[in-house]
Amino acid sequence: MLILLTLLVICVALVVGIPVPFAFGLALIYMSLTGDHEPAGFLTSGHWRMNVLVLMAIPLFIMAGTIMERGKIAEPLVDLAELFVGRFKGGIAYTAVGASAIFGSIAGSATATLTCIGSIMMPQLRKANYPEGLSAALITNAAPLGLLIPPSAIQIIYAWVTRQSVLKCFLATIVPGLILVTLLCIVNYVMLRKYNNIKVLPKSDNFGKEVAKKGRFAFPALLMPFMILGGIYGGIMTPTEAAGIAVVYAIPVGFFIYKGLNVANFKEALVQSATTTGVVMVMFFMVMIVSRLLIFEDIPDLAKDLIFSVSENPIVVLIMINVVMILIGMLMDDVSGVLLASPLLFPIVVELGVDPIQFAAIVGVNLGMGNITPPTAPLLYLGSRVTGVRVSAMLKPTLIMILFAWIPTLIITTYIPQVSLFLPEMFFG
Amino acid sequence: MHLNIPRPLGSLVNILLRSKEYILAIASLIMAFVFFFVVILRYWFQADLFAYEEWVLMIAFWVYFLGGAMGSYENTHVKADFLLSLIDSVRTKWIVVNCTIFLEIIIGMVLSYWGWLMLWEEISAYPDWQRTTGLELPFVIPKLGIFLGFVLMTFYTSLHLWSGLRDGPTEEWESDEAPPHI
Amino acid sequence: ATTLRIASQHAPDQYASEVLRQIKTDLEGAGVDLKIKLYPAGQLGSGEQLIGEAVRGSIDIVHSFVYSHKDPVLEINSLPYLVSNYDEMEKVFSPGSNFYGIFDQRMDKMGLKLLGVTAEGFIGVMSSSMPENYQTTGSKGQNIRVWSAQSAKLATQDMGYNTTTIDWGDAFPAIQQGVVDGMIGATPEAAYTTFKEAIKNYVPYNAFVENYAYYASKKTWEKKLNEEQRKVIAEVFAKAAAGFVDWSRENDAANLKKLEEFGVKILPLTDAERSAIAKEVRAKTWPKLEERLGKDILEKVIADL
Ligand code: NA
Ligand code: NA
Numbered sequence: 001m002l003i004l005l006t007l008l009v010i011c012v013a014l015v016v017g018i019p020v021p022f023a024f025g026l027a028l029i030y031m032s033l034t035g036d037h038e039p040a041g042f043l044t045s046g047h048w049r050m051n052v053l054v055l056m057a058i059p060l061f062i063m064a065g066t067i068m069e070r071g072k073i074a075e076p077l078v079d080l081a082e083l084f085v086g087r088f089k090g091g092i093a094y095t096a097v098g099a100s101a102i103f104g105s106i107a108g109s110a111t112a113t114l115t116c117i118g119s120i121m122m123p124q125l126r127k128a129n130y131p132e133g134l135s136a137a138l139i140t141n142a143a144p145l146g147l148l149i150p151p152s153a154i155q156i157i158y159a160w161v162t163r164q165s166v167l168k169c170f171l172a173t174i175v176p177g178l179i180l181v182t183l184l185c186i187v188n189y190v191m192l193r194k195y196n197n198i199k200v201l202p203k204s205d206n207f208g209k210e211v212a213k214k215g216r217f218a219f220p221a222l223l224m225p226f227m228i229l230g231g232i233y234g235g236i237m238t239p240t241e242a243a244g245i246a247v248v249y250a251i252p253v254g255f256f257i258y259k260g261l262n263v264a265n266f267k268e269a270l271v272q273s274a275t276t277t278g279v280v281m282v283m284f285f286m287v288m289i290v291s292r293l294l295i296f297e298d299i300p301d302l303a304k305d306l307i308f309s310v311s312e313n314p315i316v317v318l319i320m321i322n323v324v325m326i327l328i329g330m331l332m333d334d335v336s337g338v339l340l341a342s343p344l345l346f347p348i349v350v351e352l353g354v355d356p357i358q359f360a361a362i363v364g365v366n367l368g369m370g371n372i373t374p375p376t377a378p379l380l381y382l383g384s385r386v387t388g389v390r391v392s393a394m395l396k397p398t399l400i401m402i403l404f405a406w407i408p409t410l411i412i413t414t415y416i417p418q419v420s421l422f423l424p425e426m427f428f429g
Numbered sequence: 430m431h432l433n434i435p436r437p438l439g440s441l442v443n444i445l446l447r448s449k450e451y452i453l454a455i456a457s458l459i460m461a462f463v464f465f466f467v468v469i470l471r472y473w474f475q476a477d478l479f480a481y482e483e484w485v486l487m488i489a490f491w492v493y494f495l496g497g498a499m500g501s502y503e504n505t506h507v508k509a510d511f512l513l514s515l516i517d518s519v520r521t522k523w524i525v526v527n528c529t530i531f532l533e534i535i536i537g538m539v540l541s542y543w544g545w546l547m548l549w550e551e552i553s554a555y556p557d558w559q560r561t562t563g564l565e566l567p568f569v570i571p572k573l574g575i576f577l578g579f580v581l582m583t584f585y586t587s588l589h590l591w592s593g594l595r596d597g598p599t600e601e602w603e604s605d606e607a608p609p610h611i
Numbered sequence: 612a613t614t615l616r617i618a619s620q621h622a623p624d625q626y627a628s629e630v631l632r633q634i635k636t637d638l639e640g641a642g643v644d645l646k647i648k649l650y651p652a653g654q655l656g657s658g659e660q661l662i663g664e665a666v667r668g669s670i671d672i673v674h675s676f677v678y679s680h681k682d683p684v685l686e687i688n689s690l691p692y693l694v695s696n697y698d699e700m701e702k703v704f705s706p707g708s709n710f711y712g713i714f715d716q717r718m719d720k721m722g723l724k725l726l727g728v729t730a731e732g733f734i735g736v737m738s739s740s741m742p743e744n745y746q747t748t749g750s751k752g753q754n755i756r757v758w759s760a761q762s763a764k765l766a767t768q769d770m771g772y773n774t775t776t777i778d779w780g781d782a783f784p785a786i787q788q789g790v791v792d793g794m795i796g797a798t799p800e801a802a803y804t805t806f807k808e809a810i811k812n813y814v815p816y817n818a819f820v821e822n823y824a825y826y827a828s829k830k831t832w833e834k835k836l837n838e839e840q841r842k843v844i845a846e847v848f849a850k851a852a853a854g855f856v857d858w859s860r861e862n863d864a865a866n867l868k869k870l871e872e873f874g875v876k877i878l879p880l881t882d883a884e885r886s887a888i889a890k891e892v893r894a895k896t897w898p899k900l901e902e903r904l905g906k907d908i909l910e911k912v913i914a915d916l
Contacts, residue, residue: 017513017529018536019506021497025536038669040546043575047490047547048660051571053482053778056489060461163652167784235788237468238781244464267454271499274453278496279506282578285493295654296616336507343654378507471790477775480759559680563759568680 002035003299006290020336024286031293042289049288050281053240054160058153059277060243064250065103065112065146066273068224071254071261074103074116076218083214086201090192092128093135094185096121097142101181104146105225106246110334110371110379111276113146114139118386128199130192133393138188140383140394141401144368147334148177151228151239153280154338154367158360161342166239167232169360171423176361176413183405191397220253233427280335287339300347307348314352318414321345322366329370337367354417361413361420369406372398431605433592442588446502449495456492460485480563490571494578501585504606513607522607523598530590537583544576612646613835618655618664619674620823626858627731627823628652630851631674641843666722668830672844674729677718677824683903684717687912688728688822690904691766691896692889695817696882699916701856704728704822706849709911714824724832726825726845727852732859733817736772737802737810737875738793739786744771745814746884748891756782756794761903766818766896767795770888783809795819799866803873812876815867817885818892825852 009030013023032039068074078099085091085098096117104113118139125135147154150170159166192198204210228246231237237245254261261269307320324345328337341363349359371379380398384391413419434442463478463485470476500506516522551558551569559568589606596602617635621627628651635647650670655661658675665673679686687693687710694700703710705728715725736742742751754773757763767774777785777794785791787809797806798821802813825848832841871877880888897909 014508015512017508017526018533019508021506022533022536025540026532029536029539038667039543040550041664041667041669043540043543043547044550044572044663045656045660047568047572047575048657048663050490050493051486053486056460056464056485059457059489059492060464063457063461235784235790236472238778241464241468244461245468247461248465267450270454270457271450274457274492274496275499275503275505276496277457278493278498278578279500281493282497282500282582283507285575292655295650298648374511471775475754475773479764479776482759482778554681557682560683562679562683562686563761565683 002031003294003297003302005034006031006294006297010290021283021286024283024290024336027290028286028293031290035293035297037293037296045292046285046289049292050285052160054156054166054238055281055284057151057156057240057243058280059273060240060247061151061153062112062276062280063270063273064106064243064246065116066269066276067247067250067254067261067266068103068106069112069116069119070265070269071250072258073221073224073250073254073260074099075120076214076221076258077102078117078120080211080214080218080222082201083204083207083210087203089198089200090185090189091200092121092125093130093138093188093192096125096135096139097145097181097184097188100139100142101145101149101177102225104143105149105151106228110143110146110368111382114143114379114382115386117143118383122387122389129195129197131195132387132389133395134188134191134397136383136387136389137394137397137401138184139387140372140379141184141398141405142181143379143383144334144371145177145181147368148173148180148364150174151232151242152364154334154364155360156239157284157335157338158342158363161339162346162356162359164356164360165428168357168424168428170232170239171427172357172361172420173364174423175419176365176409179412179419180365180405180409183408184401187401187404191400220257224249283336284339287336291340291343295343300344303344304348304351314354315415317348317352318354321349322362322410322414325363325366326370326373329367330373334367334371337370338363341367355421357424358413358417358420362410365406365410365413369402369410373402431592431601432588433595434588449499453492453495453499456488459488460492480561483561483564483566487566487571487574491574494574495581497578498581498585501582502588504589519600519603520598522603523593526607527590527593530586530593533586534583534590537579537586541576541579541583544572544579548572548576612644613840614646614648615671615831616648616650616655616669617672617674618650618661618670620653620658620661620676621651621674623651626862627674627729630854634847634851637847638844641847643837643840643843645840645843662721662723665826665828666830668828670828671831671835672726672825672827672848674825675823677714677826681721682717684713684905684908686760686762686900687713687904687908688824689760689762689819690900690912691762691769691818692892693912694820694916695885695889697856697860700730700733700820700859703912703915704730704820704856705853708915710915713908713911718824718826719829722829724827724829726827726848729823729825729852729855730859731821731823731855732798732800732863733815734796734798734819734821735802735813735815735817736767736770736793736795737797737806737813739789739809739811740792741812742793742814742878745878746880747771748888753792756785756791756796758796762896762900763795763819765899766892769892769895770816770818782806786810799863799870802875803866803869807870807873807875810875812878813867813870814878815863815880816888 006027010023010027013026028042031037081095081098085094100113100117103117121139155169156166159169228242231242232239307317325341328341380391463481467478470478513522551572593602593606619631635649638645638647659678659680661673661675664670677685677688694703702708718725738753742753748771751771754775756777757767757774759776764774775791782794867877
């Protein structure tokens with residue numbers, strides 16, 4: 001009963017517009033008044049939970065993403081991609097999706113991906129007469145690729161909460177991410193068919209020369225994903241160290257090569273990324289304290305009983321688990337979502353015989369989708385702000401993409417284990 | 430982002446903000462460069478930065494919580510506020526938002542108090558206070574950051590309430606505190 | 612009934628978790644009106660955190676490693692070569708030894724009631740390349756991973772290794788990719804379950820004991836429990852703790868054998884060689900830890916041997 005009322009307090013607080021960390025704070029106050037808990041230990045428990053090095057990868061990837069954005073490190077990547085697909089109808093839109101995937105392979109967060117790619121791509125899409133709502137929706141839907149293509153903050157948190165290998169979890173989401181890329185492009189292709197006045201880039205006279213020129217210019221930027229992923233999977237450095245190296249590399253590249261950084265906006269970028277970090281980590285802190293108390297109150301057993309009382313058929317249970325996660329995703333953002341969903345659902349999933357690494361992919365796809373699913377859709381709102389397109393115009397195409405790209409990806413990831421397990425097994429046996 | 434706060438306090442808030450920006454910028458750079466040097470040391474000098482995680486995590490906590498305070502100042506904490514998108518009248522929005530901010534302040538005060546309990550538990554154990562095992566750094570350092578973070582979050586939230594009450598349900602207020610989503 | 616919350620760090624399939632489930636059965640069946648709720652696998656937090664929670668009384672009983680962040684003297688549980696064979700292990704980790712007495716007293720000062728120390732195997736060194744001079748403290752020509760504690764770092768260096776501090780979770784890829792040549796910090800069981808693919812040989816140095824403790828919150832002990840319940844709890848935990856040395860003896864041997872069958876070479880040490888290394892480390896490393904732990908305390912511990 002205490003558990004259900006606590007969850008109710010959180011939901012009501014969120015719905016009336018109390019920020020996530022304070023909504024969880026209210027839940028704590030409620031629990032301290034009604035349950036057998038000692039409030040003096042609440043914040044200390046949050047400190048212990050977060051006093052781990054691997055979580056520092058999150059602020060560092062946020063920092064890397066912000067510096068790349070301010071340092072104009074993403075533009076040459078976009079230019080290069082455009083060279084290949086810009087000549088086709090819808091090409092600039094596919095460029096946006098591809099650029100999100102590449103940028104996402106460096107940045108740990110969807111927010112950084114969206115801010116950066118959205119602000120570069122939207123003006124170009126507009127210039128080429130692409131429909132506004134559809135384009136803004138596409139850019140927004142592609143942003144969670146930052147979460148699916150490693151490194152990813154969500155996967156670091158998941159691995160840490162459930163004690164799985166971070167590296168395996170990173171690999172698990174790649175194929176689902178690529179499936180999503182493909183499906184998003186197909187949906188976009190179909191939806192663009194009725195628009196006839198979309199401009200395409202002129203065919204380049206000297207394609208090879210252009211590629212060489214733009215490729216050379218993009219080289220320092222392209223080096224980043226190789227350095228980070230190569231460093232992590234070559235066993236040369238931990239994800240946290242790779243994140244630190246990404247920041248240190250991006251600084252001179254942003255200052256001297258792409259010249260987007262100067263002293264003033266560099267400091268701004270640091271403060272901005274520290275603020276984003278603070279927002280994420282304070283939320284993290286509060287959610288951790290509450291979810292620990294919920295474990296204390298036996299929420300995993302309760303959830304298990306509840307779900308198994310409906311059915312013990314694995315297919316049905318997996319559907320229910322996905323529904324629960326979609327609900328969590330509708331209500332909150334990805335970080336608090338993964339924090340709440342993993343301790344809650346992990347024991348059930350393990351009991352069903354689902355591989356914890358596959359579940360990492362299921363959680364990743366699910367919560368990435370939750371980010372753009374209204375009512376609580378932080379990425380949708382951010383996408384609207386970045387592109388200057390009203391949410392109402394983005395809503396219909398977004399729902400179509402959820403229906404025909406996200407949900408199919410989710411079903412594939414849930415019911416075909418090989419999709420997520422193939423890469424981890426290839427790497428780690 | 431504007432806050433309608435009378436002058437003497439307003440300037441104080443600004444000074445506080447500037448100094449916090451410098452702390453955050455420098456601390457962020459330290460966080461990144463530590464890991465860079467750890468890798469450099471390991472590969473080029475076969476050397477080891479012993480127990481660096483102990484102090485770098487303490488810096489991290491200050492960044493987390495001062496950053497969180499900046500989030501309160503800038504009003505960027507993650508919200509679900511879809512109730513607001515159902516409301517058309519600025520006046521009704523103004524009432525709802527200020528009520529939720531008021532509730533936030535109460536919550537923030539309780540959290541600050543709990544933060545104080547945590548901090549006091551550390552301080553009162555002196556000289557036998559908790560230290561890290563490698564470099565023997567006292568845990569009071571990150572916990573002070575957590576406590577200050579919650580105090581500042583509450584303080585900035587209060588400024589938003591005050592500013593909102595001074596502004597009244599104007600358009601400028603709406604664009605700052607309750608921007609339309611849909 | 613009085614409900615007790617027992618938190619532990621071990622995974623549900625480990626021996627220690629099995630013992631804890633037996634403890635639950637024993638306590639609930641003792642007819643003293645106890646009900647036990649187990650929280651395994653670090654569900655309620657890290658070992659450091661559990662200490663604080665137990666002091667506060669929000670968790671009643673804990674089975675975990677005892678960290679020294681509240682009292683540096685507790686670091687005596689990670690003294691290098693505190694013991695070097697199973698007979699010493701049994702003697703030192705049981706009630707009655709000076710070590711146990713100091714531990715008990717220090718825990719009491721913090722607000723915790725020690726119920727037993729559990730020794731879960733000896734720690735050796737494993738590596739992917741062949742060490743030089745492995746039978747002595749001579750230079751090994753290897754750089755190995757140590758965990759982040761002064762005693763581990765100093766002792767490992769005095770044993771003839773270069774050291775790099777790496778987190779447990781990062782140790783496997785670090786060895787596999789050659790970032791380091793090997794590591795100290797795993798029992799034969801951990802070496803077999805987690806590291807066997809990455810290593811070529813294992814030296815059973817017995818340099819440290821993988822040890823944990825059963826302890827209760829003094830708040831629980833004094834206010835929540837009656838005399839009869841206290842007696843039953845003390846007995847049940849003492850009996851459980853006592854069983855660990857024999858289990859270690861067998862489990863270490865069994866896993867060394869499994870490692871060998873898997874293809875990991877066990878570099879043999881005679882008892883005399885091991886004792887010589889132990890003696891040297893105690894003479895060289897312990898004085899460096901004196902300032903932190905106190906000379907009198909080290910002298911008392913030495914007297915146990
Ligand atoms: Na990523
Ligand atoms: Na959502």
